[in-house]
Amino acid sequence: MLLLKKYTILLFCFASTSLFAQQAVKKPTVSISGKAGVSYDYYGLTTNPSSPSFYTPRRPWNLVRFQFQPTISYGDFKISFNFNFSPMVTNFASPPFNLSRVPGFPKQSFGQWLTNPMNNIGINPSYKWAELQLGTQYLKYSDLSTGDVGAFGYGFSLKPGKLRVKFFRGVSQQAYQTFSSIAPVANFEGAYKRTITMGQIGLEKEDKYFAGFNIVKGIDDKTSITSPVTTPIATPKPAENFIVSFNTKFTADRGWYGQTELATTYSTRNQFAPSSTSIIKDNDPFIKARTSSYRDHAVQAGFGKKGKDWDIGASMKWLGAGYNTLGYPFVQNDRLEYTVNTRFNAFKKKTNVVASVGRRLGSFSTSSKTKQLIVNANVFTQFDDHFSLNINYNNFGFQTPGLMGIKNVGNDLGINPVYTWSNTKMSQLLSGTYNWSKYDEKYLGVTTTNNTHTALLLYVPTFFSMPNFSPDLSLMYFLNQSSLNKLTIYSAIVGAAFKMPKRKIDIRTQLQLNVTKIDPKTPSKNLLATVCLDWKLTKKLTCKNSFTGNIFKYGNELAIPLLGAQYFETMYRTALHYRFGK
Amino acid sequence: MKQVIINRFCVILLAICFQVAAHAQINANLILNNRPPAYLSDWNSALAGQLIATNTSGINTSVRFQTKLLDANGNTIAVSNLSTAKQYVVNTTATIFSLDKVLQLENMIFSGNIKQLAASGKLSPGTYQLCVQLYRGIENLPLNEEKCKIFTQVNYQLPYLLTPADKTWLDANTAQIAIIFRWSGLVPSALQSVSYQLEVYEVQDGQLPVQAMRSNQPTLVTTLRNTTQYIWQPNLNLKDTAGHVFIWTVQTLDEKRGPIETTDANAKGRSEPRIFGVSVPMVPKDSSSIIYDARCNCYRNIQSK
Numbered sequence: 001m002l003l004l005k006k007y008t009i010l011l012f013c014f015a016s017t018s019l020f021a022q023q024a025v026k027k028p029t030v031s032i033s034g035k036a037g038v039s040y041d042y043y044g045l046t047t048n049p050s051s052p053s054f055y056t057p058r059r060p061w062n063l064v065r066f067q068f069q070p071t072i073s074y075g076d077f078k079i080s081f082n083f084n085f086s087p088m089v090t091n092f093a094s095p096p097f098n099l100s101r102v103p104g105f106p107k108q109s110f111g112q113w114l115t116n117p118m119n120n121i122g123i124n125p126s127y128k129w130a131e132l133q134l135g136t137q138y139l140k141y142s143d144l145s146t147g148d149v150g151a152f153g154y155g156f157s158l159k160p161g162k163l164r165v166k167f168f169r170g171v172s173q174q175a176y177q178t179f180s181s182i183a184p185v186a187n188f189e190g191a192y193k194r195t196i197t198m199g200q201i202g203l204e205k206e207d208k209y210f211a212g213f214n215i216v217k218g219i220d221d222k223t224s225i226t227s228p229v230t231t232p233i234a235t236p237k238p239a240e241n242f243i244v245s246f247n248t249k250f251t252a253d254r255g256w257y258g259q260t261e262l263a264t265t266y267s268t269r270n271q272f273a274p275s276s277t278s279i280i281k282d283n284d285p286f287i288k289a290r291t292s293s294y295r296d297h298a299v300q301a302g303f304g305k306k307g308k309d310w311d312i313g314a315s316m317k318w319l320g321a322g323y324n325t326l327g328y329p330f331v332q333n334d335r336l337e338y339t340v341n342t343r344f345n346a347f348k349k350k351t352n353v354v355a356s357v358g359r360r361l362g363s364f365s366t367s368s369k370t371k372q373l374i375v376n377a378n379v380f381t382q383f384d385d386h387f388s389l390n391i392n393y394n395n396f397g398f399q400t401p402g403l404m405g406i407k408n409v410g411n412d413l414g415i416n417p418v419y420t421w422s423n424t425k426m427s428q429l430l431s432g433t434y435n436w437s438k439y440d441e442k443y444l445g446v447t448t449t450n451n452t453h454t455a456l457l458l459y460v461p462t463f464f465s466m467p468n469f470s471p472d473l474s475l476m477y478f479l480n481q482s483s484l485n486k487l488t489i490y491s492a493i494v495g496a497a498f499k500m501p502k503r504k505i506d507i508r509t510q511l512q513l514n515v516t517k518i519d520p521k522t523p524s525k526n527l528l529a530t531v532c533l534d535w536k537l538t539k540k541l542t543c544k545n546s547f548t549g550n551i552f553k554y555g556n557e558l559a560i561p562l563l564g565a566q567y568f569e570t571m572y573r574t575a576l577h578y579r580f581g582k
Numbered sequence: 583m584k585q586v587i588i589n590r591f592c593v594i595l596l597a598i599c600f601q602v603a604a605h606a607q608i609n610a611n612l613i614l615n616n617r618p619p620a621y622l623s624d625w626n627s628a629l630a631g632q633l634i635a636t637n638t639s640g641i642n643t644s645v646r647f648q649t650k651l652l653d654a655n656g657n658t659i660a661v662s663n664l665s666t667a668k669q670y671v672v673n674t675t676a677t678i679f680s681l682d683k684v685l686q687l688e689n690m691i692f693s694g695n696i697k698q699l700a701a702s703g704k705l706s707p708g709t710y711q712l713c714v715q716l717y718r719g720i721e722n723l724p725l726n727e728e729k730c731k732i733f734t735q736v737n738y739q740l741p742y743l744l745t746p747a748d749k750t751w752l753d754a755n756t757a758q759i760a761i762i763f764r765w766s767g768l769v770p771s772a773l774q775s776v777s778y779q780l781e782v783y784e785v786q787d788g789q790l791p792v793q794a795m796r797s798n799q800p801t802l803v804t805t806l807r808n809t810t811q812y813i814w815q816p817n818l819n820l821k822d823t824a825g826h827v828f829i830w831t832v833q834t835l836d837e838k839r840g841p842i843e844t845t846d847a848n849a850k851g852r853s854e855p856r857i858f859g860v861s862v863p864m865v866p867k868d869s870s871s872i873i874y875d876a877r878c879n880c881y882r883n884i885q886s887k
Contacts, residue, residue, distance in 0.1 A: 060799050067788050084788040092803075093781065093831070093852060094796035118797035120788070138790055148792040173848070191848060233840060234627055236847030269703055269847075273623050276688035280700045291687035292623030294703040321737075322702035322845075329846040330792070330831070332740055332854045334702070363739045363769060365698060366707050370739060370769050376747070396744050398766040406767040408810055410745060416753075433756060441810055443767060450811060456756050478760050480813055487813060491759045495821070510819055514759065530819035550817050569817070 028075030032580045037067045039575035047567045054558060055567045063088050070580045076128045082136070085119035095176040095191035104181055105188075115152040115174040129159040139168055141200050144263035144298050145214040145245045147172075147327020151196050159204075164212055166200040172326070175224035178235060189235045190228060192220035196326060209250040216243040217286060218326030222271045237270035241326045242287040257313075258303035267324040268293045296322030296333075310344035321365040336361045339374070351381045370406075372398040390416040399442075407442035429460040450482040468499035486519040504536035522555035540579045547572045607639035608672060610716050614681065614731035620704045620738070620843060626682035631731075633679040633714065637672045644669045644719040647684050648728075652711040659694035659710075662686050664717060684714055705735045707770075738842050740851065741765040741778065741810065741832050746858035749880035751825070754862035758820040761860075763812045765832050765853065774837035779805045780812050781852075782830045785877045791829040791857045801828070805835075825861030827877035 043059035068083040092098045094117055099105050114121060115136075122135035133139070133155040140147060153170020175193035195218070202212015220238035228235035245263035250256075266283050273292035282289045297320050304313020321334040339358030345351065355377040362370035375395040382388045391414065398408040414435045421428055437452040458474040471494070478489040495510040510530045517523040532546040553566040614631040624630070637643055646667040651660040667689055670679065692699075698706040713730040717723060744764045746752060752761065768776050782802040785794040802814055820826050834842045834851045841851025857878045875882050 056803070058799070058801050058803075065786065065788075069788070090799040091797055092783075092795075092800055093850075095848070097850070098799075116797065117793050138793070148790070149796070150790075150793060230627060237624075239846070267703070267845075269621055270623050273682075274688035278688065278690055278692060279696060290623075292621070292703060294699070294701055296701040320701060321698065321704070324845045326846065329849050330852055330854045331845075332742070333845060334737075334739070360742070362742065363737070365702070366737065368707070368770070370766070372742065372766070374747075394745070394747070398742065398744065400769050404771060406769060406771060408744060408764065408766045410764060412745075431755075433753065435756070437762065439764060439811060441767075443808060443810075444771060452762065452813075454756055454760070458755055474755055476756065476759050480762075489760060489815070493755075493758075510821065512758070514815065514817075516815065526817060528817055528819070532819075532822070546819070546822075548819050552817065571818075 031073045032070055033073070034070035034080075034580045035067065035577060036070065036580070037575055037577040039065050039067075039573060041065075042570070042572040044570040045567060047565070049561065049565060052562070054562050054565055055552075059571065060088055060090060077126070079123065079125040082120050082122040082124070085121060091116065091118070095173065096179070096188055099179065099188045102179075102181055105179055106177070109174075112174040112176070115171045117150060120150070121152070129161075131157040131159075133157060133168055137168060137170065139166075139198065141166065141198060141214045141216075142245055142247045142261055142263075143300060144247070144261050144323075144325070145243050145327065146196065146198050146216045146325060149173075149327060149329060153195075155198075162203045162205055164200060164202040164204050164210070167198070169195065169197040172196050172218075175221065177225060178227055178229050187229065187233070189233050190225045191236065192222065192238045193224040194218060194220050194239075194326060198327075207251060209248070211248045212246070214243070214245045214247065216325065216327060217241070220271065237272060237292070239326065240268040240271055240287060241324060242266040242283060243325050255306045256303075257306065258301070260301040261299070263298045263323070264295065265298070265322070265324050266293070266295045267322065294322040296320030296324075298323040298333075309346075309349065310342070312340075312342040312344075314338070314340045318364070332362075334362065334364050334366075336364045347381075350383070351379065353380075354378045368401050370398065370400045372396060386420055388418045390414075390418075404445050405442070407440060407447065409440040410437065411439075412437045425464060427462045427464075429458075429462075431458040431460075432456070433458075448482050448484060450480060452478070452480045454478050468501065470497040471495065488517045488519075490515045506532075506534040508532040517555070518557055521557040524553060524555045524557065526550060526552040542577045542579075544575045544577065545573065607637060608643060608645065608716060608725045609636045609638070610634070610714065610726050610729055611636070612684075612712070612714055612729040612731050614712060614733050616733050617736050618681070618733055620736060622685065622687060622699070622705065623682070623703060624843070625685055626680045628680070630681040632681060633684050635672045635677045635679065635716065637674050637677070640674055642674060643672050643725075645672050645725060646670070646717045646719070647679075647686060648715045648717055648724075649684060649686060649690070650711075650713040650728075651685075651690070652713065653694065654709040654711075656711070657694060659696070659705075660690040660692045662689045663691055664722065667717075669719060685712070702737075704737050707735050707737050709734050736770065738772075738834075739769040740834055740842060740844065740853045741768060743830065743832060743853055743856040746830075746856065748856040749858070749878055751859040751861055751882045754820045754825075754860045757860045758816055758818065761814045761816065763814060763830065765810050767810050768834050768842065772836065775807055776837070777805050777807050777835040777839070778810065779803065779833040779835060780830070781833060782814070782828050785827040785829055785857075787824075787877070789877065791827070791878060792855065795829045795831065795855055820860045821862045823862075825859050825875065825882065827857065827859045827875065829855050829857050831855040 041063040043061050045057050047055055063086060065086045068081060071078060071080040090098060091100060120136040122137055125132050136150050136152050138150045149172050151170030151172040153168060155168025158165040173191060173194040176191045178190035179188040198216040200212055200214050202210060204210040218241040222238035225235060243263055243265045245261055247261035249259040266287050268290050269292040273290040275288060276291045277289045280289050280293055280295050298318060300317040302313060302315030316338040318336045319333040323333040337358060337360040339356055341356035343354045358374045360372040378392040380390045394412040396410050400406045416433045418431045433456040435454040439450040441448045456474060456476045460472045474493045476491040480487040491514045493512045498507045512528040514526050515523050528550045530548045535543045537543055548571045550569040556563055558565050611634045615629060618625060618630040619627060646669055648664050649662040650658055652658055709732060711730050711732050713728050715728040716725040718725050744766060763780055781800045783795045783798045783800050785791050806812060831852045836842060844851055859878055859882055861882055873882060
């Protein structure tokens, strides 16, 4: 009987513990975080005289952008939206290369709009370690595989335990057909539709290590251009590319850290070229060899050690002459670069030093390598509560061998003392900056030396009796002198910020006057006025406005009929920002 | 015996006559740009050159090309296989062949060092010779003398962007008045004039740098000839607390305003871009005043109060 009682009590204890445990588990609730907004940019330009043209607009006349980036969470389930898009598109450095504004150019299709780099339409639902990636995604699996261009498609990322499995397939460039307009408008040579497929498998322990393989296949759809052109500029040929890379990363307990990546790229420049294994072999089943195929490798590695107040490391990167990935279309290959960098604090942390020295060798596969030295050093010292000094030095020296070789050598020295002092009524800050920059440029055997001096004086008073008023004043002198020309800029800037806490309004204004003289011409003058107004409408909703007017009057550097020409630019931006969540 | 000798003599005479006649009837004019496209697979472009075959025989004649690629010392790098060479018909008027048909890479037997070609799709820089001879149809009878042209393989290295260096932050107080851009020149120096189109794009909130470059209208576009420095007066208010992030590149254009070829042809002669930011003020302090900025995927110092 006693035993039964004991069991009953024990069972009750278990039951109550279990009950408490159930009560302690919070019921999942729906929460939402992130932001949303809409912005409108207006740009206006008036030139006098209105023709001939002497100043080109530097912004779209009207630009509306929408941003909707909330994350909805319910327990372990999350869904992230990344909608960031605009109905107006210019595309200057990607197809159709600014031609969308040419009369007669076909309006973009819905598919082109979706995959346009201007627009992000992405949804990422996830549950615990599983994530679906839908729509526009910018996925960087590694430095040598992919990529800094986005793709519109579908994929997933699975992270059960230490295992990492990722896959994505999407369109990084939609097809644009060739376009011919009436002279003098340039022809557009078209661009093929490009699809990128990528996968990763690896092992990872967060903040400790990662090791994995990346596989990327990029291919242009050779049927997507109906009439490729060959003149005057040919349609870029449909390319194909395959990459395998192995990368590792680690961070050890005693401050050691490092990362490596080895990559092989197999590229076909032109899918229309005949099949051939006379130069390189097929890479079955991923890619077939053609006469336009080539294969090369790339390596990057970096190691270092850091302590509480210091860090020292070294890194290197080699990209073979044929290293190519469709995920990084602008990367320059055939180069080797290595760098040693350090950071440390000294003198009871009053001095902070950041420095690096490195070298880059270009055209590395050839006998006439280009050489570039890169040196950076920055020393900051806070002497006391009033005075600090920052000194930085940069040097880069680029040169190619031979008497007629190219040389670009730059030496920059900057000194920036800051002094603050205060009394019972106000505190004041005086900051001086002096930069000296020497640049030697040798081209076709002729060397030109540029010397640039910049001096800036900045004064910021803070009145204790007017905590919501912050004025500043700066004066600047800029001189660039070479054997070919002399450019002088004088500048005066007055700024003021006002806070109206009751109305939740912040206003910032600035007036800038520049006088620019290019010897022997008469000076040009410009006045730039800016007003910014931030209005916190509610706890979560903010309205931001900025207006800039710029009037510029040329000296006599423009010839008749533009002598004394001037232009007036206006830039206005208004934006509404909403913050989800608490 | 005498009859046999006479017959052989007649046959040889006939063959010689036939060859002489053929020589006179098919003429080949090899036009090769002395600096053709660096990628051999791009030789289908008119920029590489062409071969013009003129047939004065009055009848369409099928021909094959025997092609040789020689280095500066006259050593053979590659020679085409005549037996498997593709046949083409030369009409009674002039027939133009693009140089990829003449070069016939798919039919080449390589004997020299082609490590560079296999690795990059380009020959090593230097001087080379392309020799072509036309053969009649399936017979191994040459129709003309071997035509040779010298060309120079130039593998350009696009400019490296030197300053502002990648992921650096400039002081808005000075940057809003002048920013100096510098880049290295095109290597090797082009004989003709080279233009550099400097492009600066502002990275908007919610954008990534290359995304901004591919989609936005540039804040600055200016073209400079044979110079590698530009002083930009932005005439913009850059003293916002949020800072401004820019991505910049240089597009290198030849004397015909065509882009210098790049590994990815869609890059259109644009150098690897660099990112810089402008913020106020740039006072390096301890780590508490350093914040991450998603627009440049980098860190920046902010003012500590």
